[in-house]
Amino acid sequence: MSxxxxxxxxxxxxxSPAAVYHACEKVRDKGFKHWDAHTPFPVHGLEKAxxxxxxKIPWIVLALGLTGASGGMALQWWINTQAYxxxxxxxxxxSWQAFVPVTFELGILLGAFGxxxxxLFINRLPMWYHSLFRSERFEKVTDxxxxxxxxxxxxxxxxxxxxxxxxxxxxxxxxxxEQ
Amino acid sequence: xxxxxxxxxxPVDLALPQTHWLSKLPVIAIVIGVxxxxxxxxxxxxxxxxxxxxxxxxxxxxxxxxxxxxGSLFFVLVQFATRAGxxxxxxxxxxxxxxxxxxxxxxxxxxxxxxxxxxxxxxxxEAKSDPIIQAKSAFLNEQFFTVRGLVYVIIWSVLGVYYYxxxxxxDETGDKSITSKLQKSSYPxxxxxxxxxxxxxxxxxxxxxPHWYTTMFGVYYFAGCIMVVYAxxxxxxxxxxxxxxxxxYISIEHIHDLGKxxxxxxxFWTYIAFSQYFLIWYANIPEExxxxxxxxxxxxxxxxxxxxxxxxxxxxxxxxxxxxxxxIKRRPLLVGLGALWMLVIHYVDIHWLIRPNWHSELNHFxxxxxxxxxxxxxxxxxxxxxxxxRKSLIPQKDPRLAESLAFENM
Numbered sequence: 001m002s003x004x005x006x007x008x009x010x011x012x013x014x015x016s017p018a019a020v021y022h023a024c025e026k027v028r029d030k031g032f033k034h035w036d037a038h039t040p041f042p043v044h045g046l047e048k049a050x051x052x053x054x055x056k057i058p059w060i061v062l063a064l065g066l067t068g069a070s071g072g073m074a075l076q077w078w079i080n081t082q083a084y085x086x087x088x089x090x091x092x093x094x095s096w097q098a099f100v101p102v103t104f105e106l107g108i109l110l111g112a113f114g115x116x117x118x119x120l121f122i123n124r125l126p127m128w129y130h131s132l133f134r135s136e137r138f139e140k141v142t143d144x145x146x147x148x149x150x151x152x153x154x155x156x157x158x159x160x161x162x163x164x165x166x167x168x169x170x171x172x173x174x175x176x177x178e179q
Numbered sequence: 180x181x182x183x184x185x186x187x188x189x190p191v192d193l194a195l196p197q198t199h200w201l202s203k204l205p206v207i208a209i210v211i212g213v214x215x216x217x218x219x220x221x222x223x224x225x226x227x228x229x230x231x232x233x234x235x236x237x238x239x240x241x242x243x244x245x246x247x248x249x250g251s252l253f254f255v256l257v258q259f260a261t262r263a264g265x266x267x268x269x270x271x272x273x274x275x276x277x278x279x280x281x282x283x284x285x286x287x288x289x290x291x292x293x294x295x296x297x298x299x300x301x302x303x304x305e306a307k308s309d310p311i312i313q314a315k316s317a318f319l320n321e322q323f324f325t326v327r328g329l330v331y332v333i334i335w336s337v338l339g340v341y342y343y344x345x346x347x348x349x350d351e352t353g354d355k356s357i358t359s360k361l362q363k364s365s366y367p368x369x370x371x372x373x374x375x376x377x378x379x380x381x382x383x384x385x386x387x388x389p390h391w392y393t394t395m396f397g398v399y400y401f402a403g404c405i406m407v408v409y410a411x412x413x414x415x416x417x418x419x420x421x422x423x424x425x426x427x428y429i430s431i432e433h434i435h436d437l438g439k440x441x442x443x444x445x446x447f448w449t450y451i452a453f454s455q456y457f458l459i460w461y462a463n464i465p466e467e468x469x470x471x472x473x474x475x476x477x478x479x480x481x482x483x484x485x486x487x488x489x490x491x492x493x494x495x496x497x498x499x500x501x502x503x504x505x506x507i508k509r510r511p512l513l514v515g516l517g518a519l520w521m522l523v524i525h526y527v528d529i530h531w532l533i534r535p536n537w538h539s540e541l542n543h544f545x546x547x548x549x550x551x552x553x554x555x556x557x558x559x560x561x562x563x564x565x566x567x568x569r570k571s572l573i574p575q576k577d578p579r580l581a582e583s584l585a586f587e588n589m
Contacts, residue, residue, distance in 0.1 A: 044587055058505075089463065097460050100453065 008131035008179045009035075009151040010163050011138060012171035017043045020146035023169040024049040027148060030165070034151040038132075038141045060118035061111045068110030072103040131179050149177070188580070192424035193571040199422050205565035212557020219550040228541060234293030235537050236547035241290070242383060243529045243552070244559045245283050246400065249376055250408030251276035252335060253401075255342050256372060259358075259365040264582035265436060268429045268573050271346070272415045273408065275566045278343035282562055284332035286555065290383070291325060298324075300536070301389040312389055319386060327382060331375045338368050343566070346574055353576035376401050387536040391470045395455050400532075402448040407525045409441035410518035417515045425572050431509055432587050438508030441518060445502070449495040473535050486531045493524045526552075 014020040017039065024037050028051040037043075037050055076099040080086070085093045120126070132138050132149055141147055148171070150162055163174045195202050219236075223229040251273040258266050258273075295302050301319050306312045312319065342361060349357045377397025385396045416434060420426040459467040474483040498521060507513045534542055574580065 062503075089461070097457055100457065 006178050007152040007159065008134075008177045009149055009154075009157070010159065010166065011132060011135050011147055011149045011175050011177050012163075012166035012169075013137055013140070013173040014146040014148070014170060015172055017146060019170045020148060021046060021049050023148055023166070023171070026169050027150065027166075030156065032150055032154050032156055034154040034157075036149050038138075038147040038149065040142055040144065040146075043146075056122060057115060057118050061114040064114030064118075065107045065111030069103050069107030071110075072106030073099055075106075076102055131177055135175060135177050137173060137175070188428070188573075188575055188584075189424075190571070190575060192427060193573050193575055195419070195568045195572060196423060199419075201418060201564050202568050205561050205568065208557040208561030208564065210557075212554045212559075212561055215550045215557060216554035219547055219554065223547070228539070229547075231293075231296045231537075231539070232541045232545075233547050233551070234289070234296050235534060235542070236545075236551045237289055237555075238293065238297055238383075239530055239533050239548065240551035240555045241283070241286055242400075242533065243526050244555050246404040246525070246529065247407055247411050248276055248280050248283055248339070248559070249335065249372075250404035250406075251411070252280065252339050252342075253369075253372055253376075253405055254408050254412070256338070256365045256368045259342075259362045260369060262362060262579070264579045265433070265586040267577045267579050267583035269412055269416055269433055269437065270577075271570070271572055271574055272412050272419075272567070274343045274346050274574075275563050275570075276408075276411065276415075276559075277339035278566055279559055279562045280332070280339035281336040282558055284336045286558075287328055287332050290328070294321065294324075298386060301386060306389075315389060319389060324382060324386075327378060331379045334371050334375045338372070346577075347570045349576050350571045350574060351576075355578050358578055373401075376404065384532050387533060388470065390466060392464075392466050393455055393459065393470070395451060399451050399455060402444070402451045403525055403528055406441065406444040406448045407521065409437050409444060410521040410525070413437045413441060413514060413518040414522070417511050417518075419567075419572060420511075423572070428573055428584060430586075431511070433583075434511060434514060435505065435508050435588055436586075438502060438514045438517070441521060442498070442502040442508070445494070445498050445521065449499075452490075452494075474531065479535070479538070483531065483535050486527060489527055490524070490531060493520075494528060498524075 012023070014023060020037060020039065021043060024046060027035060028049065037046060039046070073096075077094060080095075080099075081093045087093075088095075088098075091098070132147075137145070138147060148166065150157060150166070152159070156162075159176060163176070166174050219233055223233040254266075254273040255270060255277055257263070258270055290297065300306065301312045301315070302321065317323075341364070345357050345361055348354075377400075380397045380400035384400060385391065385393070413434065416429055416437065420429060456471060459471060473479050474487050498517060501507060501520075502514070502517050507517065530544065530548075577583075
């Protein structure tokens with residue numbers, strides 16, 4: 001039992017994008033939830049093979065973009081009509097036309113913040129340590145090898161059976177990785 | 180991973196089937212188009228005011244459909260200039276629309292007949308004593324105007340036909356050197372296009388009000404052209420996909436991309452339109468503000484204010500919100516609705532640019548506008564579908580076809 005608690009999961013190495021792609025389809029169809037694929041470069045369509053849901057980033061960007069734009073307009077309205085009204089070029093205090101550039105820029109700024117920091121948050125970055133770094137073979141993931149890792153916390157996980165399944169899916173090397 | 184395996188092309192799938200409604204369109208559309216134009220002329224002849232109204236309606240509809248053909252030409256030029264891969268499967272539609280530009284060279288002739296009505300601000304007797312117009316007379320005179328107009332339509336016709344001919348010849352020969360030849364000619368082509376479209380906008384729209392000054396009118400008309408072409412290509416793609424096997428080659432990925440470009444260039448139009456308004460509003464100089472004043476203030480402006488508001492809401496707010504989501508752009512019916520909306524609102528834009536310059540009781544959207552829209556539109560779509568039906572729907576031997584077929588959005 002203590003051994004299982006120390007186990008992070010199982011790591012399987014594949015020789016090619018095609019091999020890892022088809023293995024992902026099988027792992028997805030078997031109903032695993034806590035698992036991931038690791039490749040040296042983006043493999044087109046892998047998100048479909050893995051059954052990943054669409055990213056939540058667009059909603060974060062939309063919400064923050066709208067906040068930025070309405071905040072920018074509200075700020076200028078408050079300054080120019082409430083806090084410190086000044087007549088500029090004989091135009092009305094609330095000249096929405098003049099406020100559009102700042103409104104636009106703040107909408108973009110917060111939207112961009114949402115994209116960058118939302119991405120970091122969703123990916124749980126920055127992350128200083130990851131259990132897979134224990135594996136020496138895993139270093140090849142930045143070079144020419146393709147990996148699938150299945151975590152021990154997955155309800156369907158079983159150290160022996162899952163390792164066997166990955167070998168059958170065409171993995172050239174399967175190993176258990178500790179926490 | 181299917182994306183990494185090139186699909187085999189079956190040439191039989193790439194011809195428009197005889198039973199498809201677009202195959203029947205040429206005859207029907209051209210006949211209806213001619214009837215509408217002849218009918219409008221017959222109704223107007225003999226009545227001086229109605230002839231004038233017809234000239235304004237014709238001018239409006241002409242510049243509306245011209246913007247679609249010009250946008251298509253620009254699309255084709257840019258695809259070759261950038262050596263684009265994704266767009267090969269939809270490029271033939273743009274090539275076909277650009278190849279109808281000789282039609283607009285012919286339809287340019289009525290503008291010369293309507294010359295003194297349309298451009299009366301700088302051709303009338305009063306203009307001779309107007310110092311502002313006299314200062315511009317080296318540029319704004321009838322002879323130079325006619326010569327310039329002929330130069331524009333010749334440049335466009337030559338470019339449009341040249342690209343269509345060469346690209347369709349590649350369907351038969353598979354000669355790869357055609358692609359590099361068309362790429363090389365696209366660079367001077369883009370320069371000629373930019374100059375001719377800017378000056379055509381100055382001549383044919385801006386000079387309707389020669390007292391008005393703005394520095395960004397050429398790009399305003401261009402922004403409309405390059406926006407509407409994506410709406411047109413989306414609707415063409417969707418029409419051709421239904422009932423043919425072309426849907427095996429033009430996938431939802433290409434539709435998604437056309438939708439993205441439609442959204443993007445609609446924002447570009449907004450950016451240009453607002454920039455022009457913003458600078459004029461800020462400086463508040465009468466010879467510049469006149470343009471917006473006559474579309475929003477006073478008795479004359481009251482008539483045009485609804486059009487101005489319709490543009491702000493309908494050309495920016497509504498499509499910006501509607502076309503933003505990828506879920507909309509990946510559903511043919513919804514993105515098609517968006518494209519149809521943009522075609523309509525683009526007409527509102529062209530109408531709004533041209534018609535407030537004519538001070539007449541008759542100046543409302545009416546029967547002559549409908550007849551000239553049906554007339555020029557009938558000829559435009561009639562000739563386009565005639566060309567479409569005679570050649571392969573996809574440039575089937577383009578060297579970048581495999582890349583286009585395999586294209587997927589991340």
